[in-house]
Amino acid sequence: MKVKNKKKITNKIIALFISILIVSITFTISFSLSSSVVKADEQFGCCELTRTELICQETERGNCQSGFHSGQACSQINSCRPGTCVPPYGRCMPQKTRQECEAVEGFWTSEQMESIVVCQEGCCGIAEGIKAEVLQKKECTELAIRLGYTVEDIEFDTSITSQTECFKKYATQDRGCCVLGGGQCSYSIRESCTNLGGNFVPLAGDKYCKDVTACAAKSHAYYDCGNLPGTEFDIYWFDSQGSQEDVYDDCNYPISICTEYETGEVECKGTTCEVIGIAQEIIEYTDKNGFLKIASGDKPPLVKTDDVNEFLLTGQSTCYNFFSHFDGIEDNGLYGKSTGLQNQILHCRLGDLEIEGLGTDREKLCFVAEQGTPTQHASVHENEWEECTSCGSGGGIFGVGDLFGPFPPMGKILNGLLADYCEPESCNDAGDCVYHEDYPSFFGLSTRIGSCNPKYPPGTVEACHECGRGGDGLWNICDKSECASLGDCQFRPASIWEGMAWGIIITLVATYMIKINFIPAEFVLCTAGSIFPGCNPLELVADRWNRYAKGPIGPFVGMLSFWDSKSTVGRTLGIITSAAGAIGAITTIMGFFKK
Amino acid sequence: MLVKSKRGQVTTFIIIAIVIVAVALFIIFLRPRITDLFMSEQRATELLASQVEPIRDAVADCVSESSQDFFITTALQGGNYDPGSLPRIYLAGQEYVVVMYKDSNMVRVNKLPMTSSIELDYINFLEGEGYIKIDECLNNFDSFKRNVDIELGQRKITADIHDEIIIFNVDWPLTIKKQTITKTITQQVTQKQAQFLMPFGNLWQVAADIVECESQVDCDFEGVKIDEYIWDYPQLLKYISFTSSSVDENNIAWILESQPYRENEEKYQFYFGIMREYEG
16 A cells, blocks of 8 residues: 555656646746847847948848947937938938038938928029029039039029929020120120129120120030020030030920930930830720620730820830730740839920830729820729629628529529629729629520730739639639639639539529529419419428428438447448548549649 | 191180170160260250159059049048048939938938048048059059169148049159269259049039938928029039939938039949938
8 A cells, every 4th residue: 555655756756746847847948939039130130330331221230330229220329310411512312310410511301301401492693694493492502612602592492393484484685795805805794794893785685795806716616505594405606715606506495405426426306206116005894784794705805005106295204014915826835924014104205205104013003194196195903803702701690692693593682682782883893893793694594704804914923813703603604714813813614524623513503503593483483373383382392391301401411410329330431431431522622722 | 746836726705695685785885875875965955854854644543543543532421532431322222321310319411422521531532542542543653763873852732622623732842863974964843733534523513412402391392493503503513414203202412413524534322321211
């Protein structure tokens, strides 16, 4: 007895020890894991000065020379907060850190740039237009001083922020010839002549320094772009002393503009841009109610190629869009992808086209606004495609109604009662979506079979698995057209065996559903008594229940009854049938996702 | 006895011949120095004066040549000679240094350097490798030292970034000397400005305008905003072209390129990236 008791106590002690060991190991492991997470955080943060002399950078501790703030963003550190920097020379800059600003001996403030007077932009006119440019006020002052003028010689107009308008403002200033002595002359504005210490000789429209006796200039020595305010866009003659004379060529800006080339040539370069190319356009039909849809199938193209041939003026822009590889041209079974295609904006800049790519993810769309007008421009919109595939999902009782939808005569009604279905109207309302119709409604007695998909295919693959699914995915079949609309997806046609298997299943289920759909109609007619004389509605319902509900469900119920059996054989059969059912269910689910 | 006497005479002539050849060689190689030694003061002054412009030109050319890499590299890296740990966008095999992004606190940060910062960076570049490049280019004035003696003063070179050009202010006093028989003639050489035909200021200006818009909450430099910019600033954009490529809607790479319009001017690029959202 004593030995037994001793053994019991020993076992208890061992069990207690092992329990304590397990608990302490658990704590140790959890602490060490969490501490490694803490360490990772500690290694990254804001550095006031990096080893490469960069100021206020978010980086790792090892890269930091001084002032490391672990786990903090630089904007949380006082000396690294972004604000407006007013440097001693040059333009004000927004969102610069205090340290960067002070490193160049600038003045930093947390105020927005627009509210700081010296940082406001406007038309800067110096000496009544000897120089006219859109600058910040402080830049204007610095320029005036650099040119030898004073603050009093400055005129600053914040209402003008366009360079062209600024030039125009000072184009009509009093001009003449500034005689400097010794035969030297300069065609300029009165104010600048005073500063040069010369004698200003006012000149009428077609008179120049060559017409002034005291000037030894040779007229029409060369031509170049004008250098007086308001003349920069045209070509002028210059005399041998560099004084501007009469017009050589009026470029008639904005039609053309004076342009110099490295060869020394000067010409009026046209500012219009010719756009020639091939872009894409989405093909869309509308149903009889005016809602967008696309006829689904294997062949029909999602997009068509569109010849682009237009002229743009400077400051205008147009769209150059590419949505999908699937343009209806046979790809020899290669099933090409749309990866890399993007929408682009073409801007016309003084005769040259500038390209603005909107991204290969095709999250941004380009539409032309005010087409054909002088203010034509390409505008950017977000591609709202994310909600498309959820059209028709939910509603009713677990979406059961989708089973009945495509089958007349009660399909539409039953679907409406028991679930939700997607129509072109609701699809169009879901965003930038279009309805892909596989099969139309049967005289309004059934729902359509199809899907709601992105109208402009996004440049991702995250929606590819939605092919053949969606809100009404039960009867939707993935086809080439739907696949192409979902993104950079590649369509793989089903094998002949897969096709046959699905065909059999769909046929069986469709047959079953059609029969179910007729039951309410049969009940109504039976109740009316006119078609089926002697028909008892209750017997009809019981009969249909036995045939189409209890019948198919019966075997499953039967299988379950084996499990309840007390005998070994019964239980064994119950286990086998349940396992078979489970395997079948898992296989079905896996196949569903694989699809 | 007669043979011995003849041999002795020949030896004498050989010695005389060696001496004559040695003296001739001496004269040939040291003639310039001898001539210099007997050079008049006027001649020495003229010689020094004739060396001034070539020395100034050589210094200006070497300063310009040695500095070009700094500005070209800086322009390709969003205004940073050494971008360090600034974020990058990679697109089509090219790296773009991001100069506007959101930090981990979702605050927009403008990392485009001011032109005054770039000018300071240039001074650091000179201290680090620039002066070495200049000295290598000048080859220690060896070609001039054949004619004159050169004494180097303390040098200080700075850069001014203008719209159409970069001007280098070279403060490097040199003293060139020429020794004559009576005294040493000296001449001070003050350097002239050097220049680099790169419209860095204009390229930076366009970049700054883009970054200024993007760093505001409700401004994306795209679409009609670009059209308005082209319309408002034709003079600035006459010789600057730009292209933007979006990696996705939040990451944009910008390529600005100057179009040469002056003799000997080349094309230059200014690359930078914009990140509109925090990337972690």
